[in-house]
Amino acid sequence: MTDLQSAPHHVAGQPTAAERRRAFARAQRERVIASLLHCPDPAQPR
Numbered sequence: 001m002t003d004l005q006s007a008p009h010h011v012a013g014q015p016t017a018a019e020r021r022r023a024f025a026r027a028q029r030e031r032v033i034a035s036l037l038h039c040p041d042p043a044q045p046r
Helices: 017-036
Strands: none
Touching: none
């Protein structure tokens, strides 16, 4: 898991494609939930 040699396509310090997709999906879901609850997002003031 921590062996970078097993994943030559993975650049150290950069998220993998799967991690980027997961993070993007989580951010999208949180934005949708916040908008549904009409809660202003403290991280992104409008």
